[in-house]
Amino acid sequence: MTGSHIVVDRLSKRYDTSTGAVQALTDVSLSVGPREFCTVIGPSGCGKSTLLAMIGGLLGPDEGSIVIDGRRVAGPDPRRVAMVFQDPGLFPWLTALDNVAFGLELQGIPRAERRRIAADLLGPLGLREFALKYPRELSGGMRQRVAIARALAIDSGIVLMDEPFGALDEQTRFLMGEWLLDVWTRARKTVVFVTHSLQEALALSTRVVVMTARPGRIKSVIDLPLPYPRDLESPEIASFRAKLWGELREESLKTMNQ
């Protein structure tokens, strides 16, 4: 399935913690079109992960709504939305292959069929020889690729990624970005990608959403109508970087001084 349309309308979310209520999101409205690669960037604790969890249906809104292709999100719906987290969250007792097939299994697809789909995905991801390995036998980058393959396997129109490369070293991170771009160009899904890395946002996105420090609001939306692959040293990117950093710096300072 290819790109779906996400409409987030005046979303608010509050958490009750032991030290009192925390306003995570305030009045967030956002529209992500089909086949967009939309990056959400902001200082830590700005509620970007909360926003993603809510689009994925893992959390319900206090106010506002999320509508995907005309239907309101009321809970996790893997037929429409797949998720990737910073912690790959692979099941340690399943092989890479069966981890990739996990979502298909929940959808009742027969074993032979789901293993075929999973194997077809692992090949191009450079994981063919690792299909029967367990997560503990894989490197961090491989684990995250397996987690991404698991999200791609269920063939939803939307893939949500919550800092998927956040736990990887910089070189691996860079290569994973290139790799993801390649996957996205071919699969043509709508991607919402949470990060706090400017480089990642500039290299990957068609659009960048900058969020404010807590309580999270949308500060600005910057379109990046540039072809891929991008030369991060080009003057065009440099000017976007300056603009983005200008927006982000203010919010990061606020967070730092809180």
Added chain:
Amino acid sequence: MRRGVVLPRAAIVGVLALGWEITARSMDPLLYVPPSRVLPALGRLVALESFPYLPEHLWLTLREILIAYALAVGGGIATGFALGLRPGLGRIYAPLLGALYAVPSVVWYPSLMLLFGLGAASKIAFGFLLGFFPITLAVLAGVRQVDPHLVTVARAFGARPGTVFARVMLPSMLSTLTGGLRAGLALSVVGVIVGEVLGSKAGLGYLINYAYGLLRTADYVALVLVALALVLAIDGVAALGERRARRWA
């Protein structure tokens, strides 16, 4: 098993038996029996000469153990999950459970005999009581072991609570759970046999107590060896089950 294990083990048993033989010969033959007298007694026991009804007694004990253990598994798993999955309930009851577990269990046995009589029921109750606690506590510990992130992942992929339970929780807690199940089995066996020794009209423990009471010391030791064989056989089956469960995970 490899020779490197079997040989030293056989040597240890041999040395102990020899020491036993030498010591016992120098003592009162009514109270102390050397292996040279136990082995013939064991032979007569197995040939059903000394205790013709041994198989019936053994079968009764085995049934008591199986029923006690089945109840302990059912009750322990149900209680463990009931307390583990509802944090509020767990906070109230789990410390009570721990306190009960700390009381030496034998003190409960007289009241069980008063409640259930001298027959099989009080042995089953005692075997249940002993097996129940380690299983319950293992389930409680296992529930805490489950990585909440994996639960979130499963939910994101559309898993409903039943699926989360079967596909995430059970595999996560498997090693703790099987460990508790095995410990519970050992204690259920102890409960039943101790119960029989303390007061009963039938069963392996009854025979042990009977032989001991009549100062048939050689028969008594032979019966203890039979009990040992029974426990080893049951634990062997349990170890097999545990290994199989681990392979499944």
